[in-house]
Amino acid sequence: MSPILTIIVILIGLYGLATSKNIIKSVFCVTIIEAGVILLFLNLGNLEGGSIPILGNVIENIVDPIPQALMITTIVIGSTITALALMLCIKIFHNYGSVEWKEVLGREE
């Protein structure tokens, strides 16, 4: 059931990416898609009633540590990519005076 919820989050991001008129909102939609992908990966490694993948206590079933290790790097990369995109938005606003897709793309340079 839970992987279906994550694909719904990803689809909401895709829908927003296709319909948003503002560049900053598009950046937000990319972030939403990324959150959905992270949830999907963590769901695939999840185990009902499993314990954290840290040894040392008396534990039997651990959740899969590989998706968690992959997602740590994804979160850091995602934050930097968002920062890069927002910095581009600031530059676009300084050069074009607007962050609307229609005004930026329709302007003849």
Place this chain on the structure above:
Amino acid sequence: MIRRISLIVLLVVIFFGFLYSVIDLEAFFSTYGKDYFFANGYLETGSLNLVTGIYLDYRLFDSLFEAGILIAAVSGVTWISQHEITEKNASFMLDKQITPGLFITFSRMVYPFMLMFGIYVILFGHVSPGGGFQGGAIVATAILILYYIDSKKATSIDKILTIEKILFLTILAVGSISYFTKGTFFTNPFALSASEAVKSIYLITLNVLIGIKVSLGLVAIFTAFLKEGR
């Protein structure tokens, strides 16, 4: 209108395609990797935290690429945010605002504890939940509070970028030490029979390097955004 309807049709098609692909997930779901890490992870990496063991030993290549992408993104942000008119934009955005006195007082109280917690999370990343990435983000938040207390404490981004490049090469060098002791790249250079304390030297070193790198990268990005205020 027709575009909106076709978009919704496309999304529904993607949804059912995904549904079809996960409907028999149990058929090819394997716990082999998990069982392997559970049985051998502590012996081979010396890390109680299996996640740390994976991203510092088995898949250090991923962490190296992550560090490289971090450098690329920080360099990109700094390069894009360059100004032609320097004297007009050299001042920080915070200079124009007056930070409330209450905020400054509480920031001074919280700052040392945040820094200490971040360093704790970095140093104990191999035995408890934590690690270089998470601790680095906490340390970066603590350093960013300093900007609110006194914006003159800002370091130049060029210096931070230089330190980041040196750190990236250092991580590469520390990862390559194992080539001379074991014959393979990017693994723990100490022997399998070594004690946990000896093995954790490698893990703590890499965690500290990655933590400093992540925190400096986030601070550099924030500083670039602050300088953007006109």
